Amino acid sequence: MSTPTQPTREYLAAPVHKDGAVAWLRKNLFSSWFNSVLTVLTMLALLYTIPPLIKWAFIDSVWNTSAEVCRDIDGACWSIIPRNIKFILLGFFPEGQEWRPILAMILLLGLVIYSKERHRWKKALLWYWLVGLIVMGTLMYGGVFGMPVVETGQWSGLPLTMMLSFFGMVCAYPLGVVLALGRRSKMPAIRTLCVVYIEMIRGVPLISLLFMSSIMFPLFLPDGMTIDKVLRAQVAIILFTAAYIAEVVRGGLQAMPKGQYEAADSLGLNYRQTMRLIILPQALKIVIPPTVGILLSAFKDTSLVVIIALYDVLKTTKVTLQNPNWTGYSTEAYIFLAVLYFIFCYAMSSYSRRLERELHTGH
């Protein structure tokens, strides 16, 4: 070694491990006195809850047995789900016709999944949907091709939940956008109308809207005329959700810089073109996160239709629990429902995050 300035290992300070488990723990869990205490407390809490939970849910549990077997065990009685799955998911749909709502649900999910890709957002997609909706409606209602008629009052369980929430969202969204534009309109009459509508709806809980739609609304109809109960609930959900969407979209519209309007104006674009091509694509994109929040609550709020005696998937579960054989197993049943709701909600929010990523163009 002819170069004395070159440091040898002995001169270097003991290396601080920048990575490795210990360093990670120190940095993230024990970085301060307070964090260390929190970490220890959390660990203890987990230690006391997780193992018993696992024991209950997976070790001592049964998965597909009769209710009698469940009485003799300490663990979870998951059997309540498979043994009642038909009623929980499909409710009162007539015996022997179960394939119809199942097929309709598969079709709906299939179309939704197909529509996820933005490159498929073309005119043809609208036609697929139109055909799909007609097929779904026919499957559910029947009356042709030898399928017996199933009145909407018998539609229940998951198909009802999916339908109310899906059409609720799909119709409420454009209506909300129109309301938001109306609220910012230069024409006082339109503006006032939209403000009154939005504020009135937002001042009332969904449950009372549903109630009004089922109890009060028919009073105003001429004798002998009835409007389907499911349809009324559907309309109430749409009207309700739209008001909230409108306010979120209005926020997005207000966030648009004036320069965008001016650039569009100076090209000679008219109002509709400006909104459709310039303003809305940007404004709707920035409000994706709060919009998804509203859509998620709309999805979950469909369970409120029980108050007008519709049997969504939450209600069919409750009815199952009223069966004396299965009364004691509400925890298991509700965990199942929670997982079901979670799957839908998680799919929606992760899709929205993907959409946001894909639509991001700038820096």
Added chain:
Amino acid sequence: MTMDKNTAAYCSDPTAPPIIEIRNMHKWYGDFHVLSDINLKVKRCEKIVICGPSGSGKSTMIRCINRLEEHQQGQIIVNGTELTRDIKNIETVRAEVGMVFQHFNLFPHLTIMENLTLGPIWVRKTPKKQAEEAAMMYLEKVHIAEQAHKFPGQLSGGQQQRVAIARSLCMAPEVMLFDEPTSALDPEMIKEVLDVMVDLASEGMTMLVVTHEMGFAEKVADRVIFMDDGQIVEENTPHEFFRNPQHERSKLFLSQIL
């Protein structure tokens, strides 16, 4: 200006009416008299530079020309169309008048190509393919053709402003308005934008430019208009205006910026 017009004959046609005519125009913001008694005639192919202190009403005046702002008194006639409340007239004028803003105002959710073809396709009803070919030609003109499929957020300020100029040109406007097109740019990018504007001027475009770039004014302008306090205070050739300003206020202003 359209490319196929015979530029020299078009510009010097003695019978042609002024392309912009502003008569006794006043504008208020509430009680604030922002423009008073503006009179201005712009001939075909004329290049006018507008300068003046900040807040003197330069932007407001040129924004009245394509009705981004509404005037309350007097007349503004652009290429034979008078600006009134009539929305059809306004849209006609806007399609004839291009505008370049200080902050570019490109549409960030559209590619450069889409930014350029939007107006031609939706306003002029040009077929898409043709609009894209024209757009490509203008992008080449502003030396940015290779960026056609990027988004505005991926370009530098100078590049964005050149795209903005090309976007206006795609509408084949009769007049181009520029509102401080280089004031938001870093110094090293100013030149690339001014060069494009100089080229445009040499091709016979009618231009109204609000700018404090005196070099540009000297090189390109037929007339300099000095505004202060909502009025046109002085009008002269750039040579005279810069060397021999007539009014106290112009002298003061020039002493501050030169």
